[in-house]
Amino acid sequence: MSSSAQSLGPRVQPRRRLSQPEMSADALRTAIEEPSATHLRVANPVILEAQDLYKSYKRGKNTVPVLKGCNFSATSGQITAILGQSGSGKSTLLHLLGTLDAPDQGEIYYDGQRIDNLPRRKRDSFRNSQLGMIFQFYHLLPELSALQNVLMPLMIQNGPLSFLRSRTELKRQATELLTRVGLDHRLHHKPRELSGGEMQRAAIARALVASPQLLLADEPTGNLDRQTGKQILDVLYELNREDGLTIVMVTHDEQIAAQSDHVIRLADGHIEF
Amino acid sequence: MYRWLLCWRYLRTRYIALASVVSVTLGVATLIIVNSVMDGFTTEMQDRMHGILSDIIIESYSANGLPNHESFQERIRQSVGEDLLGVTTVVHVPAMVTINHRGEPITKQLNLIGIDKETYSQVSDFSKYLLHPENREKLTFLLKEGGYAPDRQNFPAAGWEYRRRVAAMKKRNFELQQQFEIERRRNEELRKQISGVGTSPSETNHTIAPPSSGSVVATDGTLVKEPEHGFQFPDFPMGGTGQHVPPVEFSNNNSVQPAEALAGPAFDLIPSRDEDFAEQFDAAKDQHEGIILGISVGSQRGRNLHGEVEDYFYVQPGDDVMLTFPTAGEHPKALNAHFTVVDFYESGMSDYDSTFAFVPIESLQRYRGMIDPASGLSSVTSIQLKLHAGADLNLVRDMLRAQFPMELGVEVNSWRDLQGVLLAAVQMETTILNILLFLIIAVAGFGILATFFMIVVEKTKDIGILKSLGASSVGVASVFLGYGVLLGAFGAGVGAVAGLAFVANINMIADCLEAVTGQEVFDPTVYYFDRIPTIVHPMMVVWVIIGAMLIAVLASVLPSIRAARMHPVEALRYE
Numbered sequence: 001m002s003s004s005a006q007s008l009g010p011r012v013q014p015r016r017r018l019s020q021p022e023m024s025a026d027a028l029r030t031a032i033e034e035p036s037a038t039h040l041r042v043a044n045p046v047i048l049e050a051q052d053l054y055k056s057y058k059r060g061k062n063t064v065p066v067l068k069g070c071n072f073s074a075t076s077g078q079i080t081a082i083l084g085q086s087g088s089g090k091s092t093l094l095h096l097l098g099t100l101d102a103p104d105q106g107e108i109y110y111d112g113q114r115i116d117n118l119p120r121r122k123r124d125s126f127r128n129s130q131l132g133m134i135f136q137f138y139h140l141l142p143e144l145s146a147l148q149n150v151l152m153p154l155m156i157q158n159g160p161l162s163f164l165r166s167r168t169e170l171k172r173q174a175t176e177l178l179t180r181v182g183l184d185h186r187l188h189h190k191p192r193e194l195s196g197g198e199m200q201r202a203a204i205a206r207a208l209v210a211s212p213q214l215l216l217a218d219e220p221t222g223n224l225d226r227q228t229g230k231q232i233l234d235v236l237y238e239l240n241r242e243d244g245l246t247i248v249m250v251t252h253d254e255q256i257a258a259q260s261d262h263v264i265r266l267a268d269g270h271i272e273f
Numbered sequence: 274m275y276r277w278l279l280c281w282r283y284l285r286t287r288y289i290a291l292a293s294v295v296s297v298t299l300g301v302a303t304l305i306i307v308n309s310v311m312d313g314f315t316t317e318m319q320d321r322m323h324g325i326l327s328d329i330i331i332e333s334y335s336a337n338g339l340p341n342h343e344s345f346q347e348r349i350r351q352s353v354g355e356d357l358l359g360v361t362t363v364v365h366v367p368a369m370v371t372i373n374h375r376g377e378p379i380t381k382q383l384n385l386i387g388i389d390k391e392t393y394s395q396v397s398d399f400s401k402y403l404l405h406p407e408n409r410e411k412l413t414f415l416l417k418e419g420g421y422a423p424d425r426q427n428f429p430a431a432g433w434e435y436r437r438r439v440a441a442m443k444k445r446n447f448e449l450q451q452q453f454e455i456e457r458r459r460n461e462e463l464r465k466q467i468s469g470v471g472t473s474p475s476e477t478n479h480t481i482a483p484p485s486s487g488s489v490v491a492t493d494g495t496l497v498k499e500p501e502h503g504f505q506f507p508d509f510p511m512g513g514t515g516q517h518v519p520p521v522e523f524s525n526n527n528s529v530q531p532a533e534a535l536a537g538p539a540f541d542l543i544p545s546r547d548e549d550f551a552e553q554f555d556a557a558k559d560q561h562e563g564i565i566l567g568i569s570v571g572s573q574r575g576r577n578l579h580g581e582v583e584d585y586f587y588v589q590p591g592d593d594v595m596l597t598f599p600t601a602g603e604h605p606k607a608l609n610a611h612f613t614v615v616d617f618y619e620s621g622m623s624d625y626d627s628t629f630a631f632v633p634i635e636s637l638q639r640y641r642g643m644i645d646p647a648s649g650l651s652s653v654t655s656i657q658l659k660l661h662a663g664a665d666l667n668l669v670r671d672m673l674r675a676q677f678p679m680e681l682g683v684e685v686n687s688w689r690d691l692q693g694v695l696l697a698a699v700q701m702e703t704t705i706l707n708i709l710l711f712l713i714i715a716v717a718g719f720g721i722l723a724t725f726f727m728i729v730v731e732k733t734k735d736i737g738i739l740k741s742l743g744a745s746s747v748g749v750a751s752v753f754l755g756y757g758v759l760l761g762a763f764g765a766g767v768g769a770v771a772g773l774a775f776v777a778n779i780n781m782i783a784d785c786l787e788a789v790t791g792q793e794v795f796d797p798t799v800y801y802f803d804r805i806p807t808i809v810h811p812m813m814v815v816w817v818i819i820g821a822m823l824i825a826v827l828a829s830v831l832p833s834i835r836a837a838r839m840h841p842v843e844a845l846r847y848e
Contacts, residue, residue, distance in 0.1 A: 100741055100841045121745060128743020139738045139845065143282035155275035156744045206742075 047076040047214060047246050048097060053106035055092055066092045067103070068269035074262070076213070077244040079237070081257040084266035090250045091218055093266065097248065098133055098216045099123040110214075128157055132207025132215040136222040138199040140191040146202045147187045150174040153210045177205040181235055197228035204235060208245070215239075217249040221256065233259070275739070276748060280755040283728070284763070290756075293724040294764030296717030297821050301768025302775065304710045304817045305809070309776045311703045312813070313806035319696065321622050324398030326688035327361070327657035328666055329673065334682050337601045338364060338643060338652035345656055345677070352676055356664040359395035362653035363388055364637050368598035370570065370630065374587040381570055383630045385598055387637030390414065396659035399631075402620045403565065404428075405590075414563025414633050416615045421590050429589050436591035436613075440557035561593060562636045564612035568619040569627035590614050596630075601641045601652070610640055714821050718828040721760065725832035729753060736836050737844025750837035754829055761825025765818045773809065780804050 050072040056065040066089040074080040084090040095101045097108060099115055108116040115126060127133075140149045154170045155163055163170065178184055181201040191199055200220060207215055217236070221229030233256060239245045249260065257263045265272040284290070331349075333339045342362055350357060368385035371378050390412040394400040400409050404422040407413075419432035429435075571588040588594060593613050599605035612632060620626055634653070638644050643652040660669060666687040673685045689696065729736075736749055775782065783794040783805060795805050 095842050098741070100845075124740075124743045124745045126743075127741065133741050135845070139734065139741070141279075141735055141738060143279070143286050148278065152275055152739075153742050155278065156739070156742055156748065160277060 044076045044078065046073045047111055048072075048074040048248065049109045050093075050097060050103075051107050051109075053093065053096060053108070054104045055089070055096060055101070056104060066269055067096070070106070070266070070269060070271055072097070072264060072271070074214070074246060074248050076246050077240070078261035079240055079247040079249060079259075080262040080264065081260035082248065082250045082264050082266055083252065083254065083257040084250075085252060088266045089269045090252075090266045094216050094218050094248065094250050098131055099127055125157075128153055129210045130212050130214065132204075132210070132212040134200065134203045134207050134215070134217045134220050136219040138191070138196070138203045138223075140199055140202055140206075142191050145188045145190055146178065146183060146194065146198075146205075147171070147174055149191070149202055150178060150206045150209050152206060157210060174205070174209055177209055178202070181205050195228075196224050197231060200224065200228075200232050201235065204232070204239075208239070214246045214248065217247060219250055219252070221251070221253070229256075275744065276752045276755050279735075279752045280759050283732075283752075283756050284759050287728065290721075290724050290728065290760055291763070293720040294717065294760050294825065296720060297714055297761065297764035297825060298768035298771065300710055300714035300717060301765045301817055301821045302772035303713070304707065305769060305772030305814055306775050306779070307706050307710065308703070308813050308817070309772075309807040309809045310779070310805060311699065311706070312808040312810060315696070315699050315703075316808050317806040318622070318699070319692075321620055322692045322695075323688055324401065325620050325622065325625055326691060327359075327396035328660045328664075328688060329658040329670055330655055330686050330688070330691065331658070331673065331677065332655040332684050332686070333653075334684065336366065336599065336605065336654070338654040339656075339683065340645065340650060340652045342653045342656060343650075345683075348676065349656065349658065349673065352672060353658065353660070353669055356660045356669060357658060358661055359392060359659040361389050361392035361396045361657050362634065363393070363655045363657055364634055364641070364643065364653050365655065366598050366637070366641065368596050368630070370566070371595040371597065372571065372588045372592075373594075379587060382628065383570065383596070384628045385596065385637065386629060386631050387634035388631050389634050393657075396657045399618075402618050404568075404617045404619065408565075408616050414565075414615055416560045416563065416591060416613055421616070427583065429586055431590035433591065435589065436560070437557045439591070440555070443556070556593075560613040560615070561611045562613070562632060563615035564594065564596070565616045565618050565631040566594070566614055567626040567629040568617040569623060570630060571614065571617060588614055590616055596632075598641070601643050608640060711820060711824075714824050717764075718824040721757065721825055721828040722831060725753065725757065725829050726835070728756075729832045729836045732836070733839065733844050733847040736839050737841045737847065740839075740841035741845060746837040749839075750833040753833040753836050754826065757826050757829025757833070758822065760829075761822040764825065765821040768821065769814055769818055773814070776807050776809055779807055 050070065053067050053070040053072070054065070055067040056063050058064070070089070070093060072082075072093065082090045082093060092101070096103050096116070099108075099118070103116055106116070107114055110126070110130065115123065118126065140146075141152065144152070151170060151174050154174070158166070158170075175184070175187060178187060178201075181204050183198060183201045183205065186194055186198055186202075191202070194202065204215075204220075215236070220236070221232055224232060236247055236249075237259070240247055249256070251257055331345070339345060346360055346362075349360065364387035366385050368383040369380055370383050371380050373379075388399070394412060400412055403409050403412070404425070405417050405420065406423060407417060407420075416436065417432045419430070419434050421431040422428040430438075566588070568584070572584045572586045574582065574584050577583045591614065593611055596610050596612055597607050598610075600608050618626065618629060618631065635651075638651045638653075644650070645652075658669075660666065666689065670685055670687045670690070677683050677685055739749055739752075740746075780795075786792075786794050
């Protein structure tokens with residue numbers, strides 16, 4: 001736990017130095033708007049920002065517009081909830097923020113750097129090391145054990161040789177994370193041998209194993225009962241509190257949204273305030 | 274790293290994919306088996322052909338041969354130089370052999386080859402194929418006392434011992450028949466005396482008239498043939514000639530004798546004979562000029578009642594045969610001559626074993642009239658060369674061709690040229706088989722393609738997950754490409770091991786199949802090999818494996834590209 005915090009610590013510093021002047025103005029605005037969170041996070045900058053996003057999908061011959069000029073920003077170290085009905089485009093927004101898809105129009109900035117038009121390779125490594133993602137259906141690889149699933153981002157990051165060289169250290173890191181999410185007794189179980197909550201815990205551990213700043217969660221409790229969902233959320237809140245992890249969470253649950261630092265309502269491709 | 278892990282996992286968890294490489298396995302195994310057997314066959318055949326033929330053969334078109342072969346040899350020695358290992362001269366003519374088997378004549382067509390017993394073994398493996406161990410060491414055209422073919426089972430008694438026995442039996446047969454004749458005549462005389470009509474009894478002792486039963490008696494009283502007579506010897510040896518025939522006599526200057534005397538248009542088994550010679554020639558002590566017959570000339574390979582392969586000999590060393598061949602000169606005539614079989618020649622090539630017969634070159638030259646009576650120089654029909662092992666045959670051949678153009682009436686060939694058609698046929702057969710079998714593996718490739726497409730579709734969500742975790746498209750593609758390589762390697766590896774194991778035990782497998790089906794897999798009466806010859810070239814195995822793996826990889830390229838192109842969002846949505 002402490003090692004994670006330490007490893008996160010030095011990463012935060014250079015980003016603060018990198019942040020541009022207008023970003024600090026943004027941060028200031030955030031601080032003014034939300035006095036309740038100011039006592040610790042006054043100077044917190046906006047880590048993720050999207051401007052005027054448009055996205056439409058083609059369904060056969062028809063083009064279905066999903067996002068119609070959507071602005072978004074997430075403050076570092078805080079939990080931002082995107083709330084909306086099914087089909088409101090909240091998952092699409094999350095995919096765009098996670099560079100899994102490219103917007104038709106608009107720009108996305110991570111830490112002041114535009115990421116939506118990066119070359120494919122850079123986007124891949126951005127997703128791999130700066131970003132963690134969890135999904136409603138967990139999306140674990142069925143052939144691999146919980147530990148191997150958690151190790152996957154590290155395996156992608158490292159070539160075979162460097163992975164094998166630092167294997168012990170990386171495994172320790174993954175085991176530690178799994179212990180932290182309460183899955184130390186299920187290290188070598190395959191996903192099909194885990195319960196829904198356990199799978200989501202493994203998915204959280206996987207999302208965080210590369211020590212990212214930002215976690216994108218796509219309805220993380222959508223497939224769980226209320227009790228288990230609450231446990232998962234507790235894990236997320238704890239990570240946010242202790243490690244200063246920025247979380248952007250898509251949900252359709254008003255109650256969950258109410259517990260977040262910020263709530264963005266999405267309806268028909270537009271942000272509502 | 275994740276690529277290898279996932280490849281490995283997919284291989285471990287999807288055994289159905291292994292089914293798609295079974296045909297790769299079978300293809301690889303079959304290719305290795307076919308190539309090994311074909312290589313074994315080709316090499317064995319080449320070895321044998323090469324062993325039988327010398328390296329370079331300079332042949333004369335003319336049946337009269339090259340009268341000036343000494344000068345040819347001199348020029349060859351000069352031009353070939355130190356590559357030359359041995360030279361020999363040969364006379365060969367088409368001929369017919371007549372074997373008397375149980376009183377019936379068997380005629381066969383032959384390539385009669387007159388060889389120099391000193392040098393012929395130097396240019397070819399000729400002596401290696403002889404049956405008598407002493408002849409293998411040093412060739413003589415003299416009948417041995419016995420001890421033929423010590424390594425062959427059921428080889429009939431042969432040699433002087435056998436010849437003497439046959440001669441003794443024939444003599445006894447003759448004496449008994451003579452006695453019988455005398456007795457019969459005496460009975461007739463008595464009958465006539467009793468009936469009152471008689472001739473002088475003194476006649477019976479010396480003159481024997483042809484009996485009414487049809488026995489053929491020569492003018493000097495030698496009973497030669499008695500086809501209808503009831504008097505038979507039950508223990509008359511098989512394979513023995515039913516007659517004893519003296520050799521033709523030839524004058525010193527020329528062997529061309531009046532054809533009527535030697536070979537009438539209707540050749541019968543009673544040749545004209547010289548009375549003096551008959552006095553001198555005793556079959557029990559003397560032999561004619563020696564001849565070495567190809568083993569299939571004098572025997573028939575077949576199966577006995579138990580299905581075992583057995584040779585049946587109708588002539589064997591110690592028996593006499595008669596040869597008919599053309600004389601040299603402007604008007605060739607057929608010539609008959611008697612020879613004593615002194616050994617058999619068994620090379621394992623049925624072509625050669627069933628047509629070759631070897632006699633001393635001097636006697637053939639003498640018979641055919643190839644020795645110039647004035648100068649005493651002899652002619653030969655071909656000169657055969659043996660070169661050092663490393664020598665370039667084609668180079669030497671071309672050089673000799675330049676030196677001895679066709680206009681000289683000679684043709685220069687290497688042993689490969691003479692067997693070119695056969696070797697090319699085997700080569701083409703191998704090539705076609707290889708192409709066909711590779712097509713089988715290519716078909717297997719399409720099986721892999723289909724299976725892989727299904728696996729990629731099945732793994733759509735995994736691909737989305739990997740991409741969301743930051744795996745590159747190339748990385749995702751290489752998971753499936755690596756999977757293809759692993760499958761191909763596995764299939765080809767198993768195939769190679771199976772193929773090599775099959776080749777190593779091919780004869781045992783053939784025996785088993787034979788025992789189970791009762792059908793002979795590898796018929797030695799056809800191939801003249803006891804065992805299936807195989808040679809495994811390591812490079813061949815490597816190429817087959819590389820080819821099979823290449824096909825497996827190519828088949829997995831398309832599915833891999835599809836996996837790489839998959840959109841992560843759509844892949845994640847896939848259910």
